[in-house]
Amino acid sequence: MIILFNRSGSQEIQLEGKTVPDEAWSIIRRNAVRLLQERGQRFAAALFEEIPFELRDGTNGFGDEFSLLYYQAPTERYVKIDEQAEDSKTKNAFRDIAEALTEIGHHIRFIALDLALDTGPEPVSSPSLEIRSDAVERALSDAEQLINSRGASSAVDRVHTAIHGYLRAITSKARIEVAEDANITKIFKEIRTKHAAFTKPRPGSAEIDRVVNAMATILDALNHLRNRVSGAHPNEAVLDEPEAMLVINSVRTLLHYLDSKLR
Secondary structure, eight states: OEEEEEOOOOOOOOOEEEEEHHHHHHHHHHHHHHHHTTTOOOHHHHHHHHHHEEEEEOOTTOOOOOEEEEEEOOHHHHHHHHHTTTTHHHHHHHHHHHHHHHHHOOOOEEEEEEOOOSOSSSOOOOOOOOSHOOOOOOOOHHHHHHHHHOOOOGGHHHHHHHHHHHHHHHHHHHTTTOOOTOEEEEEEHHHHHHHHHHSOOOHHHHHHHHHHHHHHHHHHHHHHHHSSSTTTTSSSOOOOOHHHHHHHHHHHHHHHHHHHTTT
16 A cells, blocks of 8 residues: 555554445535635646545554545556656645645545556546536546446446536537437537537548547447436346446547547
8 A cells, every 4th residue: 555645643554434425425525626726726636536536434553543535546547646646746736635625524644545456457537628517527526436436337327417418518618509308319419510620621530420420329329228227217237347337438538539629
């Protein structure tokens, strides 16, 4: 275990359960990010958004009880964060994160990083979007927490909510009219056919259109998957983890593309 921030005293950590339920942690995390952003600590805010820390209880051999931020990372990400942590800017950012959480009522003694030895491939990262809304940010944050706490199968519904809200935010900003009950497939079609970023000529447009149209097919499938094999409804069966992660990574890839395209 690597200690990224230590307030004082012994560095021994014996992990215990989660300090708060996932839904409450999502709200706490969002408030801390906003506090950091408002104070101009944007690097710390971005770092806290990027790394899916859990808020955990801990103890040690002296019987101390405390709260800590904890992340069990896949090997590639573990090494990357460990290397970043040597930089003074990153060290200060972890301190700022701990102080922000402490200020809103959750005293953080440690920020700790562990290596997950038995994991699959690194997932596509959750994007930090230029076109933002509270609903989209909340859904992406919820999805990240669910993936790490319960698995990808539990996050499919939240990813559907995120892409739906994001596509609506695009149409609102670009003043593209869509019906109130339009699903993500219909909204994405309106954006592809009416948004200026898609209608102007570009290199390789025919082939890129084929790729984008394939993504539209994925969104159409996501509508059905969300309704039939996710936690959105009391379905008896849900997606297996590999298929759920495939869906989530596909949506995240599309979000990254759209955010870059429409900046």
